[in-house]
Amino acid sequence: MSTQALPPFQIELNGEPHTIADDARLSALVQRLKLRKGRIAIEINRAVIAKSEWESRLLHPGDRVEIVNFVGGG
Numbered sequence: 001m002s003t004q005a006l007p008p009f010q011i012e013l014n015g016e017p018h019t020i021a022d023d024a025r026l027s028a029l030v031q032r033l034k035l036r037k038g039r040i041a042i043e044i045n046r047a048v049i050a051k052s053e054w055e056s057r058l059l060h061p062g063d064r065v066e067i068v069n070f071v072g073g074g
Contacts, residue, residue: 009061018065026057029065041068 008021013029020029026049030037042049043066049057059065 011059011061011063011065013065014067020059024059025055026059026065027054029059030054030067033067035067035069039070041070042066043068 008019009024011018011020022028026042026044030040030042037051037054042054044057044059045064
């Protein structure tokens with residue numbers, strides 16, 4: 001699959017501005033942030049995105065992305 005390169009644009013990532021400057025796929029954002037795929041959940045514009053959709057889901061200017069990292073404990 002080819003990358004989805006677009007001109008740089010802004011999203012909101014966990015309440016903060018974040019620039020997407022290259023591959024706009026959600027999976028690319030996870031990779032750039034060096035997150036462990038098995039331990040996070042992602043919501044875009046208040047909709048939970050299934051892990052099976054991360055590779056094909058494109059981010060768009062103004063998207064509100066929330067990433068929740070699961071932490072074990074007890």
